[in-house]
Amino acid sequence: MHGRLKVRSTAEQEEARRREKEKKVLWYREKNESIFAKRAAGEKDRDTLKLTEEVLLENSDVGTLWSYRREILTELLPTCSQEDSETMCKTELNILERCLRVNPKAYCVWLHRRWVLEHSPAPQWAHEKQLCDLFLNHDERNFHCWDYRRYVIRKAGIPPSDEFKYSFDKIATNFSNHSAWHYRSKLLPLLHPSHSSSNGIDENAMKKEYELAQNAFYTDPSDQSAWFYHKWLLGRGTRGTMIGCVLVRRDPAPFIAVSFNQNVKSTEEEPIIVTLGDALPKPVTDSGRFESLWWSCDLVFPKDEEVTVRIEKGDGVLVEMSLDKGSNSSLWLTPDLDLLFSTYLTAATSEVLDSELVMCRELLQLEPDNKWCLLTTLQLLEAIDYDKHHKEIIDLYDKLVKCDPLRRGYYNDLRSRHLIAVKLRRRLEERRESPDINSFDLSQLNLSRLYFTQHMVFIEDLLLNGNKLNSTHSLEGLKNLKSLQSLSLADNQLITLPKTLGGLTNLKSLSLENNDIKELEDFDTLRSLPELKELNIRGNPVCQLSDCEPFVKKMLPNIKLIH
């Protein structure tokens, strides 16, 4: 039940209401009983139509009563004259309209209306469209009516251009009409298709839509619908699959890891295929996994020999590399590091990005604290050149957190992703020049979450101290760090130890200094780390416990504990 305000009343009013309700319950039950008795007896006549009408006008949500009416009409309509059946359908539509006026969001009423029109000898689609106009004037967001409208339009053969115009009129009346913007997004590709543009929509038509969105921004810059629409025009920010790096290692156990720019699945239709040397290609399907790092320890490399490795996935994803005789590991890095981290507004050309940026900057002059404009500006900057505009982007994120604190979690994550992208790209470029680089410094950045860790699969030494990492999900990415030997999580906000730590089997040294870990049992996770030699837990509440040291030492007998 929605939107029923609780009202206070006197004892007298209360008593009168109680009696009235009691009467209504009796009435409702009696009517229903006789209806269901008739139905059980197989009665399908006009009296029963009358009876169900009475109840439905009181309670139009009862789907079964509408079903019963359909059963009766199915029986009666074929036996009537054309005129008579037209009248019956008309009556039915009248009842429906009365119900809709009271209860415009009843699924079964709209369903029944469709059924009646499908079974009418002469359905009046023009009238139905008028009904939609009327109901959408009354409630411009009623999605039942919008869906019914699309059905009527299809049935009536009304061209999409008329409806495109209608969506414009609705938007012009109220720029906040998300339903109308939505409708536009469905009609635009139908009306202005293009084979040459990247999103299948004609570029001139797109230009007009940018203008429309801009008009909306200038009328009310805090209307979210136009901003969502604008983001859609620019493109979803998705791209095809590409490989970031491939790590191949002989010792201590044969290991191969492939990092992708997004989560992938290795399915039967599109498996990851690995070919080692002259061996046969091996499709590796593991449909359960959906991750950005794919790895395997199942492969056998020929000992002390050079081995070539070929990775394929779908069309156009292909890496060929080799592991030299005598060397233990080899790392392949994509030549397109830029692409790997850049956000990509699929639908927009660089001229569009530039002109939209100009528009946003102008709007920001008038509305310096408008979060929608701040976010769009920074997304445009990221798409244009995230490295070059790094400083401005960070400032914009900081400002967004202040202007729209409810969504700080969202902005902080995006900010972390941007920062890590910038740092990691630079680090990978350095790594390309000096193969002995295996450390990475992400300390003191106020990171709220780890991103792109799949491309850090070769990193042995990682500094994450001085961030705002506080929960299991913020550290989920640790699971990709398959080469990690030393990790600092000092000066974060960890309350508990993430389970993902237990998977870092090469880890030798771990610092958890100055966090908020309270429970000794948490350290149980670390038991699965055979190489762990040094553990720093100084500055955690857990250190105050009298049995802290003996407990941890008993659990992890071979480590040096700093507490």
Place this chain on the structure above:
Amino acid sequence: MGTPVKDVELPDRPELQELLLEKHASYIETFEKNKDDLDYCMTEFLRVSGIYWCLTAMDLIGQLDRMNKTEILDYVMSCFDKDTGGFRPAVNHDPHLLYTLSAVQILILYDSVSLIDKDRIVSFVSKLQQPDGSFVGDRWGEVDTRFSFCALATLSLLGRLDAVDIEKSVQFISSCMNFDGGFGVIPGSESHAGQVYCCVGSLAICKRLDVINADQLGWWLCERQLPSGGLNGRPEKLPDVCYSWWVLASLSIIGRIHWIDKERLTQFIMATQDDETGGFSDRPGDMVDPFHTLFGLAGLSLLGNRQIKGVNLIFCLPQNVIERLELDYELLKE
């Protein structure tokens, strides 16, 4: 200028800052006993779902034993339609996917699935799948992504997902995706948080969350939070407690629950308690009902309230009940 933000103000009532567990339990208990109440009568057409809301709410606050198990199971079983294999919402009414899921949820909650002929239900559900992968709710042919969820969740709970075409189910759901990353009732329909939950839940059951653009959808979902702390179901709509569930569960499935302000949402949900009668309403000051009581409690559970049992994101049953079944589904972590 455009329209002002639609929202509500939270009443300044310290007595609502506490979770009124005992009041909620007694509200639900009385609701189910008070069969002559007008609201109870007028909502007969969804009775089996109503029972599911009540039972799950009670189990989440550890009060399930206050409900009459024998009577309830008898009633639910009397709603089983032997001809089709579906469940009716109430005796005399027609069987439908919506109530079939609710009935199965009740049977699972009471660990009583052995009472039913699973194969009959599986056959009812699988016959409702259409060539395009969608599901109709019953023989009248209404298509809705809610029904996709009901079908897939029912089959998953019964361990019989193999009975339908999963690939086509996924294709149909994908065809309902919109410009804002959300999902609607049918292809072409506007995004709505309730439908988003149904589609995201379905994809999680099918282990096909790869279909979703999680950042885009997560953004749209976290924008449902209003200054009052409450969540709405679509842009420019009023906040409503039931969306605490639809939005939060969707965000959790895609690993982005921290994109909203949990504390503020908690305050909003708490303010929808009725400290006289018990129960939760859609918005502060409105009439309470079992539907919003369940989703208020389930929302608080997702927000980490320790007084309430953990709730399963996909099936909206207590997590310990789902763990008993060892179901397989997908959650996004990155």
